Structure formats: structure tokens, C-alpha cells
Amino acid sequence: MPIARGLRGIGARVVNGVWRIGFGARFFMMTLFYSGMSFRRFRLTVRELFFTGVMSLIIILVAGLFVGIVLGMQGYETLKRYGSESALGTLVALSLVRELGPVLAALLFASRAGSAMTAEIGLMKATEQISAMEMMAVNPIARVVAPRFWAGVISMPLLAAMFSAMGVFGGYMVGVVMIGVDEGSFWSQMQSAVDFQHDILNGVIKSLVFGVAVTVISLFEGYDAPPTAEGVSGATTRTVVQSSLAILLLDVILTAFMFRGD
Amino acid sequence: MERTTLDLWVGMFVVAGFGALMVLAFKVGNLSTYNVSQSYQLQAYFDNIGGLKAQASVKSAGVLVGRVTDVKLDTTLYKARVTMNIDKRYQFPKDTFANILTSGLLGEQYIGLMPGGDEVMLKDGEEFKKTQSAVVLEDLIGKFLYGKAEDSK
Amino acid sequence: MLSEALVEIRDVNFAYDSRPILKGINMSFPKGRLIAIMGLSGCGKTTLLRHIGGVLKPTKGYVKVDGQVIHELDQDGLYRMRRKMGMLFQFGALFTDMTVFDNVAFQMREHTDLPEEIIRDLVMMKLHAVGLYGTQNLMPAELSGGMARRVALARTIALDPMLIMYDEPFAGLDPISLTVVGQLIRRLNDALGATSIVVTHDVQESLKIVDYIYFVSDGAIIAEGTADDIRASGEAFVHQFVYGEMDGPIPFHYPAGDFNLDLGVKDQRGAA
Numbered sequence A: 001m002p003i004a005r006g007l008r009g010i011g012a013r014v015v016n017g018v019w020r021i022g023f024g025a026r027f028f029m030m031t032l033f034y035s036g037m038s039f040r041r042f043r044l045t046v047r048e049l050f051f052t053g054v055m056s057l058i059i060i061l062v063a064g065l066f067v068g069i070v071l072g073m074q075g076y077e078t079l080k081r082y083g084s085e086s087a088l089g090t091l092v093a094l095s096l097v098r099e100l101g102p103v104l105a106a107l108l109f110a111s112r113a114g115s116a117m118t119a120e121i122g123l124m125k126a127t128e129q130i131s132a133m134e135m136m137a138v139n140p141i142a143r144v145v146a147p148r149f150w151a152g153v154i155s156m157p158l159l160a161a162m163f164s165a166m167g168v169f170g171g172y173m174v175g176v177v178m179i180g181v182d183e184g185s186f187w188s189q190m191q192s193a194v195d196f197q198h199d200i201l202n203g204v205i206k207s208l209v210f211g212v213a214v215t216v217i218s219l220f221e222g223y224d225a226p227p228t229a230e231g232v233s234g235a236t237t238r239t240v241v242q243s244s245l246a247i248l249l250l251d252v253i254l255t256a257f258m259f260r261g262d
Numbered sequence B: 001m002e003r004t005t006l007d008l009w010v011g012m013f014v015v016a017g018f019g020a021l022m023v024l025a026f027k028v029g030n031l032s033t034y035n036v037s038q039s040y041q042l043q044a045y046f047d048n049i050g051g052l053k054a055q056a057s058v059k060s061a062g063v064l065v066g067r068v069t070d071v072k073l074d075t076t077l078y079k080a081r082v083t084m085n086i087d088k089r090y091q092f093p094k095d096t097f098a099n100i101l102t103s104g105l106l107g108e109q110y111i112g113l114m115p116g117g118d119e120v121m122l123k124d125g126e127e128f129k130k131t132q133s134a135v136v137l138e139d140l141i142g143k144f145l146y147g148k149a150e151d152s153k
Numbered sequence C: 001m002l003s004e005a006l007v008e009i010r011d012v013n014f015a016y017d018s019r020p021i022l023k024g025i026n027m028s029f030p031k032g033r034l035i036a037i038m039g040l041s042g043c044g045k046t047t048l049l050r051h052i053g054g055v056l057k058p059t060k061g062y063v064k065v066d067g068q069v070i071h072e073l074d075q076d077g078l079y080r081m082r083r084k085m086g087m088l089f090q091f092g093a094l095f096t097d098m099t100v101f102d103n104v105a106f107q108m109r110e111h112t113d114l115p116e117e118i119i120r121d122l123v124m125m126k127l128h129a130v131g132l133y134g135t136q137n138l139m140p141a142e143l144s145g146g147m148a149r150r151v152a153l154a155r156t157i158a159l160d161p162m163l164i165m166y167d168e169p170f171a172g173l174d175p176i177s178l179t180v181v182g183q184l185i186r187r188l189n190d191a192l193g194a195t196s197i198v199v200t201h202d203v204q205e206s207l208k209i210v211d212y213i214y215f216v217s218d219g220a221i222i223a224e225g226t227a228d229d230i231r232a233s234g235e236a237f238v239h240q241f242v243y244g245e246m247d248g249p250i251p252f253h254y255p256a257g258d259f260n261l262d263l264g265v266k267d268q269r270g271a272a
């Protein structure tokens, strides 16, 4: 009965998925519960900040610059048709601060730092380092997972801000320095259109939410990975796929709440 | 515990991150012209606000002086009550005109303030007595067509 | 076996996904003794150690350590108990993101407030004891398998535990290190006044050092006794194991039917 088997397969997948969601939620709560050590011994978190934040810096800065340059060129092309080249600054800044900065930085972060976290924790589990730690009466959630979680949550908004700042700089280079849009109107229109609370703070909130989502997914996938080479490589792939989907889905929800157009 | 190069890198990362946030706040955004504690509230009633929204700018002689914080329908007067935060540095006479204007033909709507000659200035919580509603493009086009039709009779 | 038992295993049963692994194990480890658990690969030795460490729960029976039933402890109680235990993992399980020094210092830093100088001295002592003084700045990836195991051994005894479990301490060691580690296990046990459990396949080496031996086959104890008892034992499977003979009562194969049937050499009725 191939149909019955197919149905049973779908059923099993759904049950397994729900199971994992529950387990993931408990994992997240445990991480929060055992976060004390991440702050009492902040050095542990600083170390992870290096591996998640500093190591993602180059790719974020370069990508931000490129995105800004492209926005500058495309934006100019479009705005020129309506004779509003002076709004280029507004276009570049709003696109970056509200959307592209948080979203693209989070996507890059997921594939750069998130996948590395999954692989690291998955391998620690496969080589029994996690069990060894438990046998030494050290809680691996507190010692290994929580510092990575907080490092990710702290780095994400900072990386997104750097991405946006680099992007605005790229747009400025293209628009003002190369094409010759009036510098004064570039900045002043941008400043009068970009609101600190409405645009910048909301962008920071977005990137915080993405940071939580990406690190929880990455850490959970690593922790839940079957202790084999295929298990870890599969988990790494899942981290990138699930994080990306989560970022985009959360972006839809957050945007709907934040920019309802009222 | 000794300091390591790792600490230095992380320190630089955090400083650069907050630096970028500052740049966004002051150079890209309007935090330099935006200070909640240094502002006061004014209100105005309009018959029709057109497409005016919260966060719209309030300008006087083209200079940004504040922002719309709230738009509500007053159900006793059936008029739109617009609340705005105005920068403390700018004071306006009692007989200032508040108009809803549009930047460009299809641009965003904002409130333009045209100061009168009164000696007494508006204080926190007071309202503009003289207002002019938004020009609604549909009405304008309607009028224009209607006028044409009248003419051709 | 008169002295008081530190670890007591009573009628422990355990199954992985309904496949029984342990079937009614009874053991008792008196204080200060060095005891070996031997058996073929896959007979459930590591699983048994995991029960003592409280990683797995028995489906029936209990494991008592220092008077407390392990699977009835809450997380705090279990962690307090584990501080008094040391476990050498079968594959070392060194923390790959830390140097040898940090690995050995790990528990001292996690569980004590000792100043860094004292930790340094202690770590050097432990490394010296396993013959690896001078490797403190290497990463685990830069060690050979045997060296990694000795570092793991140094890490296991870092806090001088009262109960030390060794899962295959002899695998992958050259003959000299093997003797050294064997002697080391014996000396550590006596010097620390600890109780040690050695899980191993290495009959000859362990017969030299241990006080008592349990033989496990297919999840149950099939023989036990002191080293001399074992050497002199007339029981066929003990003899087979001690002298490494191919033929005997202990099956070499995983229990899964007749391979010849699968090959089609024999027909269903069993005629060749």
C-alpha cells in the first residue's frame, strides 16, 4: 500500500516535527534558566563574542557596503525618472535601517556563525565532550550553550547596525561622490525621513529578535544532532535553512506590527 | 586573569557596533533633532486630515520643528484631533496657522505652521485655533472637472 | 568482601528501545578496591558505567553509590555526587577547543576557587603523573591517541575523586605506556584511598593490578573472583576469555541468526 505508507510517513514527520518544537522550546527555557553563569563569568561570553561577532565582521561590512552601492545605483535610476534624485538618501537609509540591515545581516550571521555553532556543539556531542562535562558535574547548557546564546543575541544588533551604516556609506559613495547628487539634500532629506524610534529602534528590535531565533535554532540543532558525521552535517544544513526561513517569517510578522502604516 | 588580544578584538567589535548605532541615530536618523524631554505638546483640530499619519513632520518655513504623535477622531466635534510634539527651542504665537500640506504633488503630507503676529506664545497642551485641512486630490480633480462642465454650458 | 561497599548494583536491568542490554546485574565494589569489569565488545560495560554515573536510569533495580540510590537523586544531588566521581571516557572526550592545560584544569576552575598559581602546580603534577609534563600548551588535536587518553586520565583524577571509573584505559597504548598506566591506576587508587572500576578487554594487564574481576557476557555476570581465582578457573568461558581462544562457549557474533543461511550455503532445513 504505497499510499498508506506515504501517509504514515507524513504523519511520522508531523509528529516528529511537533516533538522537536516542544523539545526546542524546553531547550530555550533551560538556556534562559541557566544563563546566570554567562554573566557571572562574563569571560565565557566574551570568548564566544569573539567567535560569533568578530569573526562575522568582515563579511558583514563587505556585504553591507555592496548592498549600499547597489541600492545607490538602482535607487538613483528609479528616482531620476520622477525627478526626485534628492530623495536617494531617504531611500537608501530607510531600506537599510528598516529591512535590509537586520534581515541580510541575520541571514549572513546564520550561515557564518550559526552553522559554525551547530557544527561545534554537534561535534562536542559526537565526541562525548558534552557527556564528559555532565559527568564532571558541569551543566553543559550553562557552560557551553548559554554563553553562545548571549554572544549571538548581543552581536546580532551590533552587526546589523554596522551593516546598515556601511550600506548608507556605500549609497553615499555612489550617489554623492560618483553620480553627484547634492550632498546637503542627501543627508537632510535622509535625516528628516528616518525617525529614531520608528525606524532605527524598530530595526534594532528586529535584529534582536532575529538574533534570538538564529542562535536558538543553531544551538538546538547542534545539541539535538545525531552523534555521527552525517548527523552533524545534516544539522548544519538544517540550521541554515531553518534560520533563514525563521528570519523571513519573523520579518513579515514584525513588519506587520511595526509599520502598519498608521 | 590577564588581558588577551581576544578581549581587545571583542572590545573593538562592541565599540564599532555602538559607533554604528550612533551614526545611524545621529547622522542617518533624526535623534539630533529629537528629544522627548525637550519638547512640548500642541493640538489642532482639522475637518479633514487627508493622509496625515503619526510620525509626520511638522515644519515651519520648511524647517523641521516637531512630529505628529497621534491622530484621533474627536467624537464630540467629529473632527480629527492631531497631537504633535514641538521642539522646545521653537515657540509659536497664539494666532499661528496650522495647515496640512503635501510635499510635491504626490508626496508625504506634513503640517506647516505659519506664525501670526500675536505677542502671547502657545504653551504645552494648548491648541492651534486656526487650521486648514488637507487638500484632497480627488476633491480637487472633482471640482476642476465640475468647473469645466459648468464653463462649457 | 567484608569492608563496606561504596557502590552497590542490585538487579539492574536496562534496555535500549526494548532491546535488553543489562539483565539483572548484581555487583558490589568495596571501598579502596580496584575492580575490573570484563567482557566482549558490546556486552554492556559502558552502559553499566553510565548507570553508575547517573546518565542512564535502570528499568529495574538500582545503583547505590555512597549509600544513595543514584536514579532517585535530583539534579543538584546528582551533580554533588558526580563531583566525587571521575570517569575516563572510552575515547578520551577531551575538550577540543582547550589546551591540554585547560583540559586538566577544567574541573578545578569550575568547582573550586583555587588561585591560578595553585591550579598551575596541580595541573603540572597531574600531567607529570601520566608522563606528559611539557605537553600543557598543545591542543588535543596535536596529541596521539595514546597521549590523549593519558591527558584524559590526568583530567579524570584532577579533583582526586573517591570513585574513579576507567572505560578502556588500555586501548591504544604501547606496551610501555600500558604498563605505566596500569601501575598508575593501581597507585592512584591506593594513594587516594579511592575505589576504582576498570572496564577493559585487556585480561593480562588487568590481572596484574586488580583485586577482583567480574566477567559480563550478554548483559549478565557469568563469572567473578580474584585474579588468582580467575587464572585458576576451570570454567570454559573464563578460560576462553583469559587465553583469547576462538572456540568456546562465548559467541563472537552479534546474535542475528545464521550467516550461512543468508549466503545460501545451507538450505532452510539446515543441510549443508
Ligand SMILES: Nc1ncnc2c1ncn2[C@@H]1O[C@H](COP(=O)(O)OP(=O)(O)OP(=O)(O)O)[C@@H](O)[C@H]1O
Pocket (backbone or CB within 6 Å): C016, C017, C021, C039, C040, C041, C042, C043, C044, C045, C046, C047, C048, C090
Ligand atoms: N545510544 C544507544 N542507542 C541504542 N543502543 C545502544 C546505544 N549505545 C549502546 N547501545 C547498544 O548497547 C550495547 C552495549 O553497548 P556498550 O557501549 O555498553 O558496550 P561495551 O560493552 O562498552 O562495548 P565496548 O567494549 O565495545 O566498548 C551495544 O550492543 C550497543 O549496540
Ligand SMILES: [Mg+2]
Pocket (backbone or CB within 6 Å): C045, C046, C047, C090, C167
Ligand atoms: Mg564501551
